[in-house]
Amino acid sequence: MAAHAQFARMNGLGNRILVVDMRGRRDAVTPRAAIALAADPATGFDQIMAIHDPRTDGTDAFIDILNCDGSKAQACGNGTRCVVQALAGETGRKTFTFQTVAGILNAVEHEDGTISVDMGRPVFDWDRIPLAEEFFDTSRIELQIGPIDAPVLHSPSAVSMGNPHAVFWVERDPMSYDLDRFGPLLENHPMFPERANITLAQVTSPSAMTTRTWERGAGLTLACGSAACAAAVSGARTGRTGRTVAVTVASSPGRGTLHIDWREDGKVVMTGPAEWEWSGTLDPETGAFSRDEAGAAAL
Numbered sequence: 001m002a003a004h005a006q007f008a009r010m011n012g013l014g015n016r017i018l019v020v021d022m023r024g025r026r027d028a029v030t031p032r033a034a035i036a037l038a039a040d041p042a043t044g045f046d047q048i049m050a051i052h053d054p055r056t057d058g059t060d061a062f063i064d065i066l067n068c069d070g071s072k073a074q075a076c077g078n079g080t081r082c083v084v085q086a087l088a089g090e091t092g093r094k095t096f097t098f099q100t101v102a103g104i105l106n107a108v109e110h111e112d113g114t115i116s117v118d119m120g121r122p123v124f125d126w127d128r129i130p131l132a133e134e135f136f137d138t139s140r141i142e143l144q145i146g147p148i149d150a151p152v153l154h155s156p157s158a159v160s161m162g163n164p165h166a167v168f169w170v171e172r173d174p175m176s177y178d179l180d181r182f183g184p185l186l187e188n189h190p191m192f193p194e195r196a197n198i199t200l201a202q203v204t205s206p207s208a209m210t211t212r213t214w215e216r217g218a219g220l221t222l223a224c225g226s227a228a229c230a231a232a233v234s235g236a237r238t239g240r241t242g243r244t245v246a247v248t249v250a251s252s253p254g255r256g257t258l259h260i261d262w263r264e265d266g267k268v269v270m271t272g273p274a275e276w277e278w279s280g281t282l283d284p285e286t287g288a289f290s291r292d293e294a295g296a297a298a299l
């Protein structure tokens with residue numbers, strides 16, 4: 001049996017993240033372990049960020065991302081900020097370069113403790129998001145839910161931030177919609193062959209919006225960083241906002257905010273906080289874990 005791995009329970013605006021230190025090992029956190037950890041109220045989480053040894057020169061680590069249903073994800077904005085905070089605490093460094101299955105991410109921890117992650121360039125091609133049907137313009141795709149003549153949600157903007165997103169534009173506070181009812185239907189809609197993260201976005205000014213997300217593989221979460229990026233990019237793309245947007249995450253504690261900048265070079269930079277909660281050790285094969293009572297804030 002392989003040795004247990006050190007892990008930290010953290011959060012990004014309430015998005016519950018387990019950062020697992022898999023450096024120096026050849027094994028991986030299994031879907032079985034993710035499902036077991038998610039089922040235990042003591043560790044309930046939304047995403048696992050497993051830090052592995054770098055696979056490419058010039059990167060600090062390879063990060064494997066798992067949702068709480070055991071599926072793999074290509075991007076996790078809130079989780080990436082948690083990894084930065086954990087590694088900055090360990091090394092004293094401020095800048096990091098990570099590799100995920102979606103590509104290379106650069107990140108920096110600022111003096112005030114907030115963290116910026118370059119989430120890369122959004123992808124708008126229908127077959128790379130991916131969508132099941134060809135759309136020339138993915139900023140408004142034909143998809144609706146509710147009665148045919150009075151849809152509750154319709155015409156979302158679709159985009160990949162490494163992972164697939166659909167952003168529905170709403171007039172009211174996103175908390176006033178039954179996202180727990182519509183979320184599973186939309187996540188698994190035939191339009192999305194790899195499922196999708198479903199976000200409701202209410203634009204409140206040309207530089208601000210409020211979002212709420214039903215996450216692929218995790219359901220309703222308190223925050224989703226890649227969805228905030230998807231919504232901000234889609235807001236600019238459809239002329240609803242400019243390219244710099246403060247995204248208030250409706251369900252996060254205190255309605256926290258992520259600052260999204262879709263830079264002129266096409267890259268999307270997300271800035272926000274990360275928070276350490278507690279640490280422990282776990283068996284990456286089974287998910288059996290124990291909590292470290294000393295509670296050192298380091299991996």
Ligand SMILES: N[C@@H](CCC[C@H](N)C(=O)O)C(=O)O
Pocket residue numbers: 015046047067072073074075076077078079163164197215216217218221223224225226227
């Ligand atoms: N919470 C994350 C997104 C995690 C991945 C997503 N559920 C997927 O499967 O694509 C974030 O902060 O970006």
